[in-house]
Amino acid sequence: MTVTRQHKKVETLIKKSWLLDKAGMLFWQQGYHATSMKDIANACNCKPANLYNYFKNKEDILYEVIRSITEQGVSSIRYLEKDEDTSPVEQLRSLIKSHFRFLAGMKQSSILLSDTGIKDLSIEHQKEIIKLRDTYDRILRKIIERGINDGYFAPIDIQVVSNLIASVVIRSSFWFSNKGRLTIDEVGEIMFSFVCNGIWGNSNIYPAPKQESN
Amino acid sequence: MTVTRQHKKVETLIKKSWLLDKAGMLFWQQGYHATSMKDIANACNCKPANLYNYFKNKEDILYEVIRSITEQGVSSIRYLEKDEDTSPVEQLRSLIKSHFRFLAGMKQSSILLSDTGIKDLSIEHQKEIIKLRDTYDRILRKIIERGINDGYFAPIDIQVVSNLIASVVIRSSFWFSNKGRLTIDEVGEIMFSFVCNGIWGNSNIYPAPKQESN
DNA sequence: CCTACCGATCGGTAGG
DNA sequence: CCTACCGATCGGTAGG
Structure with missing residues (x-):
């Protein structure tokens, strides 16, 4: 029974x-x-x-769809949350590539649905989704903070720069195509290099702790 | 009469x-x-x-709204198209700041409407909008290409990196708030610095042509 | 720029 | 998991 x-x-x-x-x-x-x-x-x-x-109703379906997508997205990088041993540089690379792999890997460019659909949710449901997203931001910001403290990254504005990094990854799932010239991981690597060095820096050199000389 | x-x-x-x-x-x-x-x-x-x-009908209204927004966006950076004298670095700074000023300055985060609304347009209207966007991409790519040729930027993947830069600017109009800690131009400056130097490079040094030594 | 009106479709419910 | 049905609203037109 x-x-x-x-x-x-x-x-x-x-x-x-x-x-x-x-x-x-x-x-x-x-x-x-x-x-x-x-x-x-x-x-x-x-x-x-x-x-x-x-x-319950149509909105309930949308909520469950968005929640599922958001949870999966956060899950794809959650393994970085507790890790304090790996270098921040490697963590950042992992985060960028994992998240991009998740976004670009879905047949749906689901982020658009999450962005536009959130306003069609009830206030309570909106809050839940935003809370989930905050987890993502928190993990990213913590990595950057550690990177700055340990001398890997320049003393940048953590809040703004973490948004910039997330913007690159999220928006890129938009124009990326599986049928294109490059694979997901190749684009992920270029993305990581871009985030580290910009368009000026040498793309083959990744951050190492700065010397305390000058 | x-x-x-x-x-x-x-x-x-x-x-x-x-x-x-x-x-x-x-x-x-x-x-x-x-x-x-x-x-x-x-x-x-x-x-x-x-x-x-x-x-003519509802779709026609949407088309005219999106076309107007897209045209304004392209117009905000079109002045860079013919200019071959200014340094690519300064041009890039102008492009980033101009476009971001335009996007963040609208009461509407209009880019979301353009992104999601385009699928509700007729095929012909979709093509027209995409053509307009191509103008933007072309201008940006040309600046990067000149920057690489003149030794200001590293030999990066023009296609991908131009997409990454556009991603930063476009997506940032999303989280930016006028009531926040920083002004539009301050964020624009951080954005430019990020694009040039990444999180590793010194944010106070902008690209200068590389020496041909090594 | 309006009144009056159209057929079609919407999200959702009753009741089994 | 269905049939049958609800009131409300949709985009659009006629005709002035």
Whole structure:
């Protein structure tokens, strides 16, 4: 009995995440408001009314889609949070490449959906998503801070520069194409080099702690 | 007679651009599909039917809004196109600061509307907008190319790096706030320094032509 | 620049 | 998971 009930529950969850995947694809392709419950139902081979057995309403579907994407994004770099041993430079490289790999790897350029869709969420749901994003920012800022303290990076404005770095990675998932000249990891490497050295610095030399001479 | 007719025409154009301003604001705040013709009419103190005296249909309004924004954006840096005398470094600084000033200066973070709205345009309209954007990319790439040839910048991947630079500027208009700690020009300066030197380089030294020694 | 109106579609519910 | 149905609103037109 209990086993059967749990089995039912698991099946429902699997089906639910499958529905979310279909809905997310449509939201991304057409936009939230341009996608009707009928559209979603058609993509899922069921009737609109059935969707209400899985979700409270349309906004609830959007929320679950965005939350899932955001959580995955944060998860892709969370392993860096507790690590205090690795050099900040290597951590930054990991963060950039991991996050870019995640963003560019999705068939959907999901970030656009998150950016525009957030305003269609209830205030409570908006807050939850923003809280999740803050985790990402916190990890990035901590790496930069350590890098500055340890003499790897110049004494830059942490707040602004962490935003600049995130901007590069996030926005790049926009123009990147799998069919292009370069692979995800090649672009990731160029991106890391750009963040470290800019367009002036030598792209083959990565930061090492500065000498305390001058 | 002719004078009166022209006068009429001018008045219509003024009214039209006023309507576009109102519509653009709504599209940006709520999204294209979430904004109804009635919403626009209400904001313009008229009836929905009247809007069809100025625009063919709803898509036409969106097109004119996006085209206007994109044209203004390109115009803000077009003065750099023919200039071959100024140093590429100074040109890059100008481009970054001009474009960022434009983006951050609008009450609307209009880039989001352009990004998401473009898919709601007809194919022909999409092509026109993309063509306009190409002008921007071309100007930026030319500056970088000159910078590399003249020895100001490292021999970087022009295509990728120009995308990275544009990403920084465009995405930054997202998180920038007028009520924040820094002014538009201060952030612009940090942005320029970041692009030139990365987080490793000294933020007070800008590129000078490299010596041909090694 | 308006009133009056159109068919189509929307998100969501009742009830099984 | 469905059929049947709801009131509300949509973009757009006719005609003046």
